[in-house]
Amino acid sequence: MQHHPDDIPTRTILWLLFRSTFKLSAFTFGGGYVIVPLMRKLFVETYRWLDEQEMLDLIAIGQAAPGVIAVNTSIILGYKMRGLPGALITLLGTISPPLIILSVISLVYTSLIGNPLVEALFAGMRVGVSIVILDAVVSMARNVIKKKSAIAIGLMIVSFLLVTVFDVGVIIIIVACAAVGLLLQLKRHDSGATK
Amino acid sequence: MIILELLWSFIQIGLFSFGGGYAALPLIQEQVVSLHGWLTMSEFADVVTISQMTPGPIAINAASFIGTRMAGLPGAVAATLGCVFPSIVIVLTLAWVYFRYRNLSLIKGMLEGLRPAVVALIASAGLSILLLALFGSDSLPTSMRGVSWMAVALFAIGFIVIRRFKVSQILVIIGSGGIGLALHLLGIPIN
Numbered sequence: 492m493q494h495h496p497d498d499i500p501t502r503t504i505l506w507l508l509f510r511s512t513f514k515l516s517a518f519t520f521g522g523g524y525v526i527v528p529l530m531r532k533l534f535v536e537t538y539r540w541l542d543e544q545e546m547l548d549l550i551a552i553g554q555a556a557p558g559v560i561a562v563n564t565s566i567i568l569g570y571k572m573r574g575l576p577g578a579l580i581t582l583l584g585t586i587s588p589p590l591i592i593l594s595v596i597s598l599v600y601t602s603l604i605g606n607p608l609v610e611a612l613f614a615g616m617r618v619g620v621s622i623v624i625l626d627a628v629v630s631m632a633r634n635v636i637k638k639k640s641a642i643a644i645g646l647m648i649v650s651f652l653l654v655t656v657f658d659v660g661v662i663i664i665i666v667a668c669a670a671v672g673l674l675l676q677l678k679r680h681d682s683g684a685t686k
Numbered sequence: 687m688i689i690l691e692l693l694w695s696f697i698q699i700g701l702f703s704f705g706g707g708y709a710a711l712p713l714i715q716e717q718v719v720s721l722h723g724w725l726t727m728s729e730f731a732d733v734v735t736i737s738q739m740t741p742g743p744i745a746i747n748a749a750s751f752i753g754t755r756m757a758g759l760p761g762a763v764a765a766t767l768g769c770v771f772p773s774i775v776i777v778l779t780l781a782w783v784y785f786r787y788r789n790l791s792l793i794k795g796m797l798e799g800l801r802p803a804v805v806a807l808i809a810s811a812g813l814s815i816l817l818l819a820l821f822g823s824d825s826l827p828t829s830m831r832g833v834s835w836m837a838v839a840l841f842a843i844g845f846i847v848i849r850r851f852k853v854s855q856i857l858v859i860i861g862s863g864g865i866g867l868a869l870h871l872l873g874i875p876i877n
Contacts, residue, residue: 520741520856524707552780555793558773559743560706566770566777582774586766589742593750594762596736601755604732608867613732614876615866617819618837619859620735622844624812627708629849631805647802654712654810661716664803665702672799676792 496540496572504573505580507538512565512584517592519561526561527553534568541571561585646671688757689764695722696749696768701776703745704797705804710745712807715814724752727823731815739856745769816841836876840865 496504511533519526527550534541541549549571553564562585569581603609635643646668653659695717703710711734718724725733737747746766753765784790817823820837840862848858866876 517741548784549781551790552777552784554706555790555797556773556776556780557702557704558700558770558776559703559710559745561743562746562770563773563777566774567781570778570781578774578778582770586746586770589740589746590750590762590766592740592742593736593747594754594759596740597751597754597762600732600736600751604729608870611870611875612863612867613728613735614819614837615840615869616735616859616863617728617731617815618840618866618876619844619862620731620738621812621816621819622841622848622858622862623738623855624708624711624734624808624815625845626848626855628805628809628812632809635802635805643798643802646799647806650803650806651809654807655813661712661807662698662702664807665704665800668799668803669704669796670799672796673792675799676795679795680791 496538501573501576505576508569508572508577509580509584512569512581513587516561516565516585517588524560527564530564530568541568545571642671642675689760691722692749692753692756692761692765693768696745696765697771699745699749700769701772704800706743708744708808708811709804710743710748712811714745714748715811718748718752724756727814727818731818734815735859738859834876836869836874840876 499507512530515526515529515533519529531546531550535543535546549567550564552567553560556563562582565581565585566578569577569579571577573580604613632647635647650664650668654661654664699710699713699717703713715730719727719730733748733751734744736751737744740747746769749765749769750762753760753762755761757764780790780793820834820841821832822834823832844858844862847853848855869876
């Protein structure tokens with residue numbers, strides 16, 4: 492049943508790629524950290540199109556790039572299987588379900604909001620979503636603090652103050668911290684080379 | 687023109703959100719609420735809420751929701767394509783670099799520097815949503831007047847429950863919504 496991907500006609504494989512990414516995207520809750528392992532299972536175990544190491548390489552690329560991790564990973568998977576047409580078809584498969592679902596919800600939301608019962612429901616859910624986000628923030632901040640790097644903890648505190656108290660733009664902070672990370676890495680490279 | 691503005695805003699969101707998950711949250715808030723006023727803070731909080739309860743990543747969900755809101759289907763398509771456009775270019779470039787040099791260490795270093803900042807930025811976006819939920823306004827409150835003690839209690843209980851018992855996120859959101867609705871019906875609204 493499993494064939495080497497090069498032996499499958501392009502049309503068939505493009506259809507399979509579209510169908511599988513569409514399905515994964517339509518039924519997976521919880522974003523990139525949930526969907527990427529499912530993609531691995533499908534491509535490595537079910538279809539056997541990629542071996543484990545290739546898959547790990549592709550996942551690393553998907554996570555290093557900015558943007559949505561599930562989207563990045565599907566682009567690189569599609570590209571690996573069938574070049575640019577493959578990348579575009581997996582991209583289409585991944586973004587179509589949320590595009591359709593949220594467009595419909597947007598229309599429904601606009602017509603429902605203003606109803607006092609719906610307002611009350613959303614007021615409660617806003618509290619719920621703050622709980623969920625702050626729970627994630629506490630876990631992420633702990634991971635940063637655990638590494639006991641003064642620079643990392645400093646960056647975290649300074650960034651928070653700059654954006655919350657001083658209203659500095661988000662993009663400025665991201666570019667500045669990326670530059671700091673890059674410089675530190677270059678320094679590490681240099682000291683590694685001279686040793 | 688609204689379509690081009692949507693496209694450009696979401697290109698920036700796609701280009702600068704590193705690390706997945708909630709990383710896009712502060713960028714979406716800045717572009718959509720602060721800079722363009724396409725959504726109010728409470729509509730933004732609702733989009734995040736809806737996003738947590740439906741499949742699909744927050745950035746794409748927000749793009750589709752806001753695009754539809756502002757300019758119908760063409761708006762949704764423009765915002766979504768804007769959001770993924772940087773991904774196509776950067777992922778394919780990175781793939782080329784990676785398979786040529788087998789090395790992404792500079793980018794990994796950069797991400798290392800970014801991680802603490804991303805946590806801080808998400809914390810800030812989370813704080814705005816929390817303030818909105820508790821005070822009905824997303825700016826830092828100057829007094830405790832206007833605070834909804836019911837919402838504070840719901841938050842405190844929910845936070846303990848999620849940290850202690852690892853309850854699923856969707857359950858926490860739906861549960862809080864249900865309590866909000868029940869309190870409203872009992873005549874003690876939380877908002």
